[in-house]
Amino acid sequence: MSDSILYTILSLSALGAIAAIILYFVSRKFKVYEDPKIGNVEEVLPTTNCGGCGFPGCRAFAEAAVSKNDLSELHCPVGGNEVMKQVAEILGLEVEERDPYVAVVRCTGSVEYRKKTNIYDGAPNCTIAASLYSGDTGCAYGCVGLGECVDACQFDAMYMDEKTGLPVVIEDKCTACNACVTACPKEIMELWPQGRRNRKIYVGCVNTDKGGAARKVCEVACSGCAKCDEVCRYDAITIENNLARIDPELCKLCRKCVDVCDAHNIIAVNFPPKKERPPRKAKATAKKEDVDIIGMVKKENDKKDEA
Amino acid sequence: MLNLLNHLKTFPQGGVHPDDNKLSAKSHIQEISLPKIVYIPISQHIGKPAEPLVERGDTVKAGQIIAVHEGFVSANIHASVSGKVGKVEEIMDSSGFKKMAIAIRVKGDDWEEGIDRTPGLVKEIELNKKEILAKIMEMGVVGQGGAAFPSHVKLSVPEGKSADHLIVNGVECEPYLTADHRLMLEKPEEILVGTQILMKSLGVENAIIGIENNKKDAIKLLKKKSKDYRGIKIASLKVQYPQGGEKQLIKALLNREVPPGGLPIDVGCVVHNVGTTFSVYQAVQKNKPVIERVVTVTGKGLEKPSNFWVRVGTPVSHLIDAAGGLPENTGKVVSGGPMMGKALADISVPIAKATSGILIIPEYEAKRAKEYNCIRCGKCVEACPMGLEPFHMMLLAKKGFYEKAKEDNIMDCIECGSCSFECPSNRPIVDYMRLGKIMVKKLNN
DSSP: HHHHHHHHHHHHHHHHHHHHHHHHHHHHHHOOOOOOOHHHHHSSSSOOOTTSSSSSHHHHHHHHHHHHHTTTTTOOOTTTHHHHHHHHHHTTTTOOOOEEEEEEEOOOOOOOSSSSSSSSOSSSOOHHHHHSSSBBBSSSSSSSOHHHHHHHSSOOOEEETTTEEEEEETTTTTTOOHHHHHHHHTOEEEEEOOOOOEEEEOOOOOOOOHOOOOOOOOHTTTOOHHHHHHSSSSOOEEEHHHHHHHOOOOOOOOHHHHHHHHSEEEEESOOOOEEEOOOHHHHHHHHHTTTTSSSSHHHHHHHHHOO | HHHHHHBBBBOOOOEEEEEEOOOOTOEEEEEEOOOOOOOESSOOSSOOOEEEOTTTTTOOTTTTTEEEEOOOOOEEEEEESSSSEEEEEEEEEETTEEEEEEEEESOOOOOOOOOOOOOOOOOOOHHHHHHHHHHHHTTOOOOOOOTTOOOOHHSSSOOOOOOEEEEEEEOOOSOOOOHHHHHHHHSSSHHHHHHHHHHHHTOSEEEEEETTTTOOHHHHHHHHHHHGTTTTTEEEEEBBTTSSSHHHHHHHHHHHOOOOOOOGGTTTTTEEEHHHHHHHHHHHHOOOOOEEEEEEEEETTTTOOOEEEETTBHHHHHHHTTOOOTTTTTTEEESSOOOOOEEOOOTTTTTTOOEEEEEEEEEHHOOOOOOOOOOOOOHHHOTTOOOOOOHHHOOOOOTTTTHHHHTTTGGGGOOOHHHHHHHHTTTHHHHHHHHHHHHHHHHOO
């Protein structure tokens, strides 16, 4: 009895030893060398696999960063500068700081301003609706309103506002991964520099029809009237195809264009509410301006003087 | 037993049997009054839009060329009425998108000289092969079955390929529509001569006119008349949707299968619609460009479902008025048939060369039913005439697996709607098939 137990133990250990030797040589023969840096880089990345960097996942980004050994063209928008610094530390490279971006919705044509002319009852998908016809309002450029961008967002940074029928970006959560931009068939979503103190000004319209035609179908459509262009002192605004566009790099966030826009579709975000100026000061500033600006101010001054 | 005796040809795979509803089958093709203004889109065909030749304020005659084809895959556009050219601007057309169109304010009805408007039949074909092709190109003939593919392109057989059969498509498998049916009844000889012209142009000896068996009067009439013409056969086909699909028709008549991504010419066939054949006759024998066509205006609530001779560019609303006005309970106005037609967002859009019908659907039928989960019953797979797996592809498209959908030949889908028609869970299968096709096309670019 004890013999058979002994034989079993011996034969099994012999088998194990042989297998171990074979495995040792096989693993030597087929060894794949992987740079340990890839793993290290991947660890600091956000591992959301969103594809915002242009690679199909964080692993691919890490591989590219290690193999290129150059970070000038690589950027993880989700992790931002902090993560990129850590990546640079691991690789022993330097990286430039980049301005953070955030997605903006370039359509202000809510249900109220852009009346529905027909009803779409097909599959609830923006691309399908946009491929069938120009849309359920008169505007062929504006938001379809079926929320494909919201579905595309992995970070819960967007929701559809039921009152307006338009998507809203929650800036704190937005990582500028570009998913909503590629999802939107009407090209309404755009990545915009986050700006100083998160403040930014952009045109909330993409309608390139002529002024009258655009305004007919949507009360807040940009008509390309160029009033904003006239008032801008920094040449940040260009009018092309009946549509105004603000260059975020030139814009100094002075908000002059916001006040002057008839359609109220130049959107200023995260600014404090404008203070009502006290009456005395108003008089003083008006006097300064009355020489070169509008007769209106002049007249008011005259009246006040008379009083 | 009866079925065995009258064995009718059909395609072997899939297909559905929607209700016929050919309400306007007995109504003769009527002339209607000219509208006050017509809008003629410069892009009524597949391919590049034509280049406008007229400007605002010009006076034009009916039949005058107003936009010239741009490149080979494009078609000429002619004025359908006489009058003064108005704005040349973007308007919504029956495709649902804004496209350039030439507006003409109608004044009188003067026709361009050289157009033979007499009803007499011209049987002798005087032109040779090349001249026929040039004439068809000049007169702006496009496929009138729905896709509007320029006919001269179809007739120019590419090098290394040859055609041995011409198939004339008189199937009209879409429910409700009767435009082709009435045309075959009222202009049979013209269609036969048109077929001969197409045969001469292609250099083929055989032509088959395929007609679904629910148009027995047309089959009988054409069979009788075709005895005088050499090489033309009339084939009656089983009533089954989508019998009129190009690939299905070829399979049913000649038992040849067009390869995935291929064209009928790959199996030696060229398919033309009867409406196109009639236009070819008019272009070649009568020197008349495509400026009018037969349009069915029909629907259950409509007072007088009818067939009209309509000038291209006439607003849809004008036709509806002629057929008794828009019924109160209208839910949708569809351009084309109920299976593949497209709901119009606006009824002021103009009739194009390829608009075969206007269908008015009452509200209670227009709404989509509630969508339920897929129960994997496989009815869509059975119904698919292309042998695809629609339920699976819908999910692939919905979840974004476009490459997998491409591997499974989603591009073979002809968007006939049989899958959605059969689905007991009312799932919008064709919608997502379309999404898949759009995204695969994007991937390919």
